[in-house]
Amino acid sequence: MAPVTDFKLARAGDVALVTIDNGEDWTKPTFFGERALESLERVLDELERGDFAAAVITGKPFFFAAGADITEFPGITRERAVEGARVGHGLFGRLRMLPFPTVAAINGACLGGGVELALHCTGRTISSAVRHFAFPEVFLGLFPAWGGTQLLPRLAGPETAIKVIVSNPLRQNRMLLGREVAQLGIADRLLEPAEFVDDSLAFAGELVEQGLERTEPDWSDAELIFRRARTAVDDAVHGAAPAPYVALDLIEGSREWAIAEGYRREEEAIGELLPGPQAQASIYAFHLVDQRAKKHPARPTAAPRKITKVGIVGAGLMARQIALLCLRRLELPIVIRDVKQEIVDDALSDLRAELERQVEKGRYDEGKGRFLAALASGSVDDQGFDDCDLVLEAVFEELELKKRVFAELEEIVTEDCILATNTSALSIADMAADLRHPERVVGMHFFNPVALMPLLEVVRAPETGETALATAWELGERLRKRPILVQDAPGFVVNRVLTRMTRVIMDAIEHGTPVDEVDEAVMSLGMPMAPSVLLQLVGPQVADHVLERMHDAFPDRFPLSPALSALAAGDEPVVLEDAPRTRVQVVEEVLEAVADEIHRLLEEGVVAEAADVDTCLLLGAGWPFFLGGITKHLDQIGMSERLFGHTFADMSAAAPA
């Protein structure tokens, strides 16, 4: 339960000074729940009655306001959604109509409804220390429905409104810095943080004395701008999510509508959207990655081993990325080992070149770059591994090779050094079987590209000890990944689900469905990337290799694919039969296969609940929020009920907490 937000009114001379405060420090966002709005109403009563020359509204230290309380959204009815928008419009509208100038002094994070509150003021100041200013609504399958779509284009023009309301949320919810907010003309003054409230009070005085000159927004190219924007939205969501389209319509409409009409349109649209499947799935997904993954219920409680040095065996693509991540996040010595000196040398020079690029970008100063580069060393034998606290292997995916690596390591490393494997599909129990200390072996499955993908599958084999598990988890957190605990089962979660899907796609291709058609079908679901593009990115050989591993485990559901083998060999995909599927069929088959595989891995207990599967797919495969990972969507379309007689949500509810 979020702390209740109050609007607190004080008087500074003849200026009303209003603080948005939830009584907590900046780490607890200030939300506008129902009781906050009641508090705002009381303050508006006082502002309307009082003899003020101006009002300044600001946040508690380091935080302006994070907008609506989305914990009020799950399962909301159309009526309540409309009413929520109407109440906000009523209150913010009264703020806008106050008979004296009002200033929103944006002193910290300002999101969604916080931005809308600010837009209803006469003017805005923003601190140059602000790093989070955004309308994240479209990212959540919604749109700003407290006047945001109407006021932002009126203030800053259609291009800026589209950028802030539609484009940025679709670019991984990109946020604006204080400086950018001022440059875009959304804030009237960019102020230094040191005396921000004092200087904002002075700005309010200026408004009283001299008013404010603003240039009228430019609508001359509106038609072109909106056409381009719709094309960009098509490219991003392929029609699968309605929110960005609705937002564009509302922004476009603001040019013609009176403000009251604009409010009414927002209310109507939010009544449709908020209770709808995409918004509900997005809110579910947001909760998973924003709240649940940060304080995961499965986080190990054992004390992790203190890491002072990390060893990495293998110097291939994944190994290099992991090494770089360790250097940058841990700032600890790392040692890389491979069989050939030239491979090791190449990996090290790769690392150093990347660090130099970071120095050039100004991310590190020269000294820091030199320090980090000096932390990395290489070896072709045992040297440098005897004082590692954790060694991660990322050699070729072959069980015998990995077993040999671990057996050799066990001779060199200390008694309690953790041995981790980045395997994507092999059995960790098998890998550890012949070791003296199998309890020190744990899986740490990173995703490519390592720097960008937030997921880390932390794999527990039956013998994995608590310390090894806790150490892998904590290391993952220090590398700023989101660990999810999975049991030692073939393909874990992400590769298992993706490979099952790939197998269905290959089947369609093997039956003569054109690659373009398959791509279109999968994209129509809202997947971020066409399967053929994704396959090239992963590498057909890798995908085929993983399929082989999955085939070893589950030959019935993962038959080997002649088409994929052909692609892996650099040939055209093989067509076995001329029985092409329609797009609808492809979608149906993909979803059924995915549902079936998830259902199985949940029954096997690979992860504790569907929420973990969804988190994995959101953070490890980039599946969209508006599908809620995927199980939310499978529940929403009735597929899980039809296939299994119950929903995935039911399974979670029945699972032990």
Add this chain to the structure above:
Amino acid sequence: MERREVVFIDGVRTAFGRAGPEGIFWKTRADDMAVKVVRELLRRNPQLPPGRIGDVIFAATAQVGDQGLTLGRDVALLAGIPQSVPGFALDRMCAGALTAVTSGAGEIALGACDLVLAGGVEHMGHHPMGEEVDFNPRFVSERLVDTSAVTMGATAENLHDRFPQITRADADAYAVRSQRRAAAAWANGVMRETVVPMSVFTEEGWRVADRDEFLRPDTSLEGLAGLRTPFRAGGRVTAGNSAGLTDGATACLLAAEETAAELGLEPRMRLIAFAFAGVEPELMGIGPIPATKRVLEQVGLTLDDIGLFELNEPFAVQVLTWCDALGVEPQDVRLNPYGGAIACGHPLAATGVRLLAQLAYGFRERPDVRYGLTGLCVGMGMGAVLLWENLGTGH
């Protein structure tokens, strides 16, 4: 090397707040308060290139927490002064800010630098007196110091014992006058010029601290007579005739006289001489008496040559001992014309610069006055006095 003249350009303070959770600065950091006064000085003196500042000297009695990290340096960086400008923290308890001024003056006089920011801050709410002090047991076992010396209120009671002619009624009468003069001062321009309003976050949201919280303009003798004496049963020292525990920050700009001329900064007064003196720790309040005498001897002036006295008022009896010893009437218009710490509060290490700023204002109001004196007593038995010459007229 020739000694250079040191002039005072400008001085400001925050409003002074009541220490503790009820006070307006309770949720405000001490270093942020210091930053506020420093930035105000920079804003009010735009001719001053921040990079030319030679040192930033801040005094604090408690140098931990939000008053730690060698405050002057910390404050300079937080205030946006270039990294090339150094800074440091110092401590002489209540004479902290005055010592920051004499220290900075020394740097200027010797040619080490041209411009100095000097000030003090004390957040007595965050740092109660005696916090983390480990009193050496030798003080007691060897009777080096009477144990009452560590409790300032007890030293004030000691003053009444030592100077029995000063009664509680005298002290209360002095306190009433201090409150009256302060009330009048808030109505004229001195506080508008020397107090910078500061937005502060509080339990009730943001508020503007623009008025001293200890002001009691309606204080009466009758009201004071009824107050209890917390330091001693049947004592004479009360909350009404002493300064409360206070949060506040001050800062001033000092310059070499030639640098002020070069930059077009108006010099308000010139530092003529200063003296620190030691006295019995349990009678620390008498410290300013020998310090005053020493300063006058240094320059060959007599008390009659001095037209304004800005003395701290931790306790009314403390000022009265000084009046008594030097032959100044407590109601003399030269003495604390804008009231004193009894009315505005006394944030230990910060107070000194308040005295300077008010003296500079007094010099402007009284162009006929040539010399003025700022002084205060210091815990553990010391006194500090700085003597200034009015540059506002043609002296």
